Amino acid sequence: MEAFKQFTDWALARGVTLDGISTHKFPGKGFGFTADKTLEIGEIVLFAPVSILRTAHTVPKSISKRIGKISVNGLLAAELAMDTSGFYAPWRGALPTKQEIEDSIPFMWHPSLQELLPSASLSLLEKQKEKLSSDWAAVSAAFSALSYEVYVYHWFIVGTRTFYYTSQKLTNINHDDCLALIPLADVFNHADVGCEVTFSPSGYHIRTDRRIEKGEEICISYGNHSNDFLLAEYGFILVENKWDEIVLDEIILPLFSEEQLRELNEARFCGKFALSKDVVCYRTQVAVRLLCMPVKRWRHLVANGLGDDEDEYQANVDRILMDALNPLLNVACEKIKQVDALHCGLKSQKEILRTRWKQIHLLLTTFMSKLESNT
Template identity: 45%
Template sequence: MEPHEELLEWATNQGIKLDGITPTRIPGRGIGLIATRTIKPEEILLDIPTSCLRSIATVPRSVTRKLPSSISVHGLLAADLALDTSTKYDIWNAVCPTPEDFSSMPLVWPNELQEMLPRPGQVLLRKQQAKFSRDWEEVSAAFPDLDEAQYQYAWMLVNTRTFYYLNGRLKKRNKEDHMCLQPVADLFNHADEGCNVSFDDEGFSIKATSAYAAGDEVKICYGGHSGDFLLVEYGFVMDDNRWDEFPLDDFVLPKLDSRQKERLEEVGFLGKYVFDREAVCFRTQVALRLVCCGVREWKRFVNGIDDGEASQNKVDKVLLDIFGQLDGYIEENRAAVIRQEIGSPGQKELLLKRWQQIKDLVVANISNLGMRN
């Protein structure tokens, strides 16, 4: 019997109810959940009782009493996974990613490749590294015999497989600590739109939001995340991500002098410039009008008195220049990744794909600007 088939049998015995879906091994993508019949919107596909969750409430006292009460729930759950020597969760553990599967996570990449991540990815990775370091420092002090690689593997399992969850013991925690692990549900892969996930005191329910045919993979949405977030936090990139975006600060801010930056800061529009597949954000439009227009005209635009139509052509010309610079920057980075001899082929392929996704956003915007002018 395959591990996912054993999991299904175990889950049913635990009171977990699946209706219309089943775990299946998908070539090249691990295990996912596949529709076994036609599914209609609003059907409940999975019910998981609270008794099956691994949360702050299920971590043994032998672990919690040795750790400071301030340790993150992420760090605590990872410690529980890394230190567990019982057979209670063996069937569940058997379908989890292996340490080798996590080679796609930038957290374990060589430094040379980490430094080739797009800027947003580098920022996210530094925050992730800091979180892991804090948790490992506290756990290793309490359990000095625990191997760091073993703990890091458990920490990445928690990072990639937890669900938002709130109970009485979590209410006083930071929002990022509102989490739990749940069997079967952690097999759902990500889509930018997916099934609805909800919970109450009884447990979790996952409901279809669209129709599926028998044989379709059924997915959930991990959140409206950019490609850089998906890569750093989950170790994959996704084509046609409707939430993808990229910052423009490095290309917009150099076009502003100190007085212009002061004016933007005064009205709350300095920095945080981004674009997606469709267009640049309104903040970018505000900043570039200060470059293209007189101050009076700019103020009318900021205050909503002027719709900016008269100045849009000037702004578009600056945008075309910015996207040209960004395209060159992308190509430089892609070439550097190709030349890099450190890192596995799979890691470099992921990195190149992410840079290509950003280029695709740029090309789409250049095309949109061309159609408008």
């Protein structure tokens, strides 16, 4: 707690302002903010001046020039990992520990646990591996004394704490590289709906999006992310998540012939199929119709769009979905059994996996009972 007080004082002395909120430790979440008084909608609770940001431009040239081509996440991690300046010491002292990162981030989990991740988290994990290994190749070639473990820890510290940032200096930069670290603002935890975060030439303002009672946790939203995404990228899942969905590609794509897959590809309807709360996405509704209607009519449908009303094919589509989703229910039950049978990994890691598969099972049964009641 002392480290957090020092960190907060350090940030306030550098122009960050807090109004009506203070840091607090939450079980299972690390630090976050709570409201010290009742806050009305639209109140600015935190301001962070541009001068406190860490971006690709604030990394000393002695580091960035030596490393060369690297992701911004990778560059910020390299600077943080090698920073001994003392300037950022109070911030570093309040960051989650290496152990906390290793326990929560699936990248660090035992491979037997990783194998039991839902497919959407697994594919994000594969992308992380590629990105990290390319960043590490660039950093280790330039700074051979830096250890891999230290770098990986800082890579995930950066990955779990950056904000979207763009400036006039940043041209030709891809969306994933528009990143800034904002000490103290990075203490906000995530909720599916949270405070509004805006950037202006003076800095970042964080404003309440609703009335918040004294003592309530006050969150921002890291984006409209599903629980599979939050798990892979941030190491947690939400109990209530209005953006939650499961990816259906692995069960929908095998339903099509080679020729139909080509047709889907040409129409840009091949993949990114999802089930959220109790509906399948528009892409799924359209794609599955290719299995029920003549190709010419399907092309017409793609060009003109599917109306809001159910069409003559809906019952067929529902039946196909029902048959395709059924085996996933067994997969979810099987995964829970496999998690329970594991003799490795932490209790908290197994609990998060078990809960996620239960959520997936519930999403499926809710949707399937809706389909059944339609027939």
